[in-house]
Amino acid sequence: MPDFKSIQDKWQKAWSDAGIFKVKEDKHKKKFYCLEMFPYPSGSFLHMGHVRNYSIGDVIARYKRLKGFNVLYPMGFDSFGLPAENAAKKEKIHPREYTENAIAKIVEYMKQLGLSYDWDRIIASHRPEYYKWNQYFFVKFFEKGLAYRKKASVNFCESCNTVLANEEVDNGKCWRCESIVVNKELDQWFLKTTAYTEELLNDIKKLEWSDKIKSIQENWIGKSHGLMISFKLDDGTDFPIFTTRPDTIYGVTFMVIALNHPRLIGMLHDPYKKNVQDFIKEVEEAELKDDMDFLEKSGVFTGRYVINPLNNEKVPLYAGNFVLSDYATGAIMAVPAHDQRDFEFAKKYNIPIKIVIQNKDHTLKLKDMEKAFIDNGTLVNSVSFNGLNNNEAIEKISEYVEMKALGKKTVQFKLKDWLISRQRYWGTPIPIVYCDKCGIVPLHVEELPLLLPDDVDFSKPGNPILTSNSFINTKCPKCNGEAKRETDTMGGFMDSSWYFLRYCSPKTSDVAFDRETVDYWMPVDQYVGGIEHAVGHLIYSRFFTKALRDMKMLDFDEPFNALFNQGIVYKDGAKMSKSHGNIVTQDDIANKYGIDTARLFMLFVASPDKEMEWNDKGIEGSFRFINKVYKLYDDEFNSMSNNKDKYLVSRKNIFIRDFNKTIDDFKLNTAVVMLMDFVSYLYDVRENCSKKVYHEALNNLAIMLNPFTPHLSEEIYHMLGNNKNRTNLPSKDQDSNNAIFGIKNFELKSEISKTEIFNTDFCSLEKWPEYNEELIDDKLHFMENVFDNTRKDIISILELAKIEKPSEVKLIIADKWKYDLYNEIKNMNSKNVSEITRHLMNTELKKHGQEIMKIVPKIIEKMPEYIIEDEYGFFSENIAELEKIFKCKITLIKEEDCKEAKTKQSMPGKPAIIVS
């Protein structure tokens, strides 16, 4: 068995020494930017989930490279974040050290995976040369009014001790620690994503993303058309609300305001004030205990009334727990008859219900109602709008309200501004200074980076930056007076919103990215990553791109043209991850079978977009395959004949053609199947191929294996003699360990100049084989199939008849009926399958029943005459071969010459057989 360990070590070293995956901008080559979401460097190993993810990206990168694209395929680390800080607290190690250690280890593992990254472009967001630019962009955004500070009710995780963005709250819980998130009023920094809401929504259409992820984004942005109407509070002050259902406005019987609405407490008088305050306390306590999703809708009367501007009705105002303070105006009009939530609320508190939309039969009655009527219908109880269909009424009432200047048609979005402040240490310091005289002052860009302070005490609770006096106390950049620094840092999504730009020119120190190289590489052609980033990272990056475009720093609208979401790897019912403790590491598998097997298996076992349950049962198969491939190249090759040349050539061209399509469609698992098929075909035919044809096929195969099993590919490619310094094919006895071969070769080669190696000597830089449609002959394969089946049938008949040495085998070409069928169809002059089939069922041919139905459409569509015409000729050609195999006389008989023969066959063209 070959020593795969040394094979992979050898080639990894060779690739690295020769620097073959380094890329430069090259205007003469078409570029391809293949990018995987940069990971958070947690832990110190990779598990099979990672192997799967990165292998998928690497297949694409290598495939495109072999196809002649200039491929940018970089890797880096999203290295700011809470885990490093927590580790620092626990293990008494600085987060920087912790992070750098983790990165070093993970890079090691990635290299062992054989990933074809350009390691010269590695970036890590915690390094000042990177986060300097976060600060730069922040200052620019601030200048443009895209970054602002405001007091807001924000999500706060008590356990992580920081605020969270909307995207980081899951079902009312913190995404990291799963503790309940509470609301707090805090001064925070925001980026104005809402300045781009419309564009973010509209441009989704342009993207080659899955419909699923597109719809997640659309829902998140959440556009709804409606009407903003000014109700009046009973003291005459404005009380605007937003509704998408103006048609129900005459059915309003109460109003509800959010509990944390800024106006609420101020408008109340005792005893209602106290009631409301008690109620708020109650709800807060309940929220801390229970899951948000099961809290019943409840509320309390505020003692105030609101006047409906359309009919001047006075309705009670409630404070309710189901109204969101930060959507629209934080208050709603309630129409219990036609909204389920309002209905439940009204029932609970005995509020009147008023029907304003009737069903088709006008049978809707209040006393029968068990739930709200939310279907379409006809307006009633709505003065001059009565009788209108409710959809028309939406339009009509909106127009009326606008005409009367009581309100305005509006569009509301769910998307909110992006909260970037975090009260944590391990993030980019926000480059802002608070000066008593000048107020909020950004740092000058020349002063950047503003470094994270080192004199901090991680042992104390709260934000560690607060313990650094050297950091906090500073001078105002404007007036040079005493000032305090902002101590919040930026959330990690800031880092990941532009890292793809940094890869283009990772080392520039005077700009965040070099405009020219960005223009060359961007946008990303294929982005690969998990679906969990559908709303966070993938919206922020789009926002960033658009904002930078408007600041004339970029020239395109969208960062990621195509996006592929790979499936998650599960084990024991949970996502494979360190925190679940259900991991199988890369090492576990690589040590046993080699890394190519690990990669191949993860690609083979399931379609890349589907989730999979880890199971190492089948891995032996991938390992066997790899050994089988190796053996194919290692075996002494003896050509017996060239009979199979044309078959192999045709078959190979089909393989190349279909393989391309399969990879383009991301069906990497079926691509592996095709490789397996082709390999076993090679085993079948190789003895009957000429050396030239066979070697060409082996050479093509080595290249096509490269994306999947790069080390094996490289090895066999060189065993074939694709190396200027090697003249002989390897022979078995020369070295027991074939790996040594390659090492010798490589040592030889390393005397050559690097540039020479660069474009000639690595399979990884080869040219992907082309296929030629003209060399594909379907008929050949049909016949091959028939021949093969016939051969097998003869064998099994001989076995069953216990004949060891037959004296004669008669093959009866027995499908005269197919000629009849063919003629019959020709005569009908129709292309309608149903018609033809019905007709045939009334003829003699009926007895061939099912088989007719199978063949008819083929005859109509493609007319593959060979199915029904040529087998006699074909078998004449192949008699000699069969005779050689069976060492007896083989005779062909036509059906009409053999009256006693049975005429049914298992497949078209396959002859019936008589043995004697």
Added chain:
RNA sequence: GGAGGGAUACCGAAGUGGCCAAACGGGAAGGACUCAAGAUCCUUUGGCUUAGUGCCUUCAGGGGUUCGAAUCCUCUUCCCUCCACCA
């Protein structure tokens, strides 16, 4: 409550109207090689049968469209993922 994805033989997983009793891999059984084991190779692997041709039953379950359905439509059951008091 909303959106999406699934259910295929012992297992994983292909397969989107007829060359489908269903690719490929695992497992299992038999055989070859071997003193033996392992590795490797070959065959079989829904049922009943036949020397071969054959017949019956299958792709979660019911109903439908069609000459023909794993594949299309419809309902039901079960599983998964994502979003969710968005007015």
